[in-house]
Amino acid sequence: MNMRFVSAVCVVLAAECALGETYYVSPTGDGSAPTTGFATGYAYLDDALKAVPAGSTVVMDRGTIGFRTGGDIALTKRLTLTGVGTREETIVDGGTKKPRISIQAGAEKTVFKNFTLMQCPFFCFFHWSIIKFHKCHNNHHSDS
Secondary structure, three states: OOHHHHHHHHHHHHHHHHOOOEEEEOOOOOOOOOOOOOOOOEOEHHHHHHHOOOOOEEEEOOEEEEOOOOOEEEEOOOOEEEEOOOOOOEEEEOOOOOOEEEEOOOOOOOEEEOOEEEOOOEEEOOOHHHOEEEOOEOOOOEOO
């Protein structure tokens, strides 16, 4: 087997494994080190959605998670968004900003787990069965 090919495969596999880090979001987060915990995590979900790389897990603390801005948020990368505890304990609330999240190409395998989405419609540009919901509740889909 060609050693250059083997080396190239190893580099690609290492890059794939580098993805998948965990980031934190909390209403009290200061954003100083979002991969270390809730206290230093992002304070707003839209900041996390824009900043984290594809394949990451975004863990949202108990309580109400808000948005810094309104308008459209295009989700174009595969992520796992999960709340701590039950879906009743973590609430993602668009409030008066009412952001619209659109699930677009690249985000087909995004997973939503353990949170409630309020005042924040989102639109899927794919068949709903591609998006995975686990113990979530929103205006479009509820999974027990």
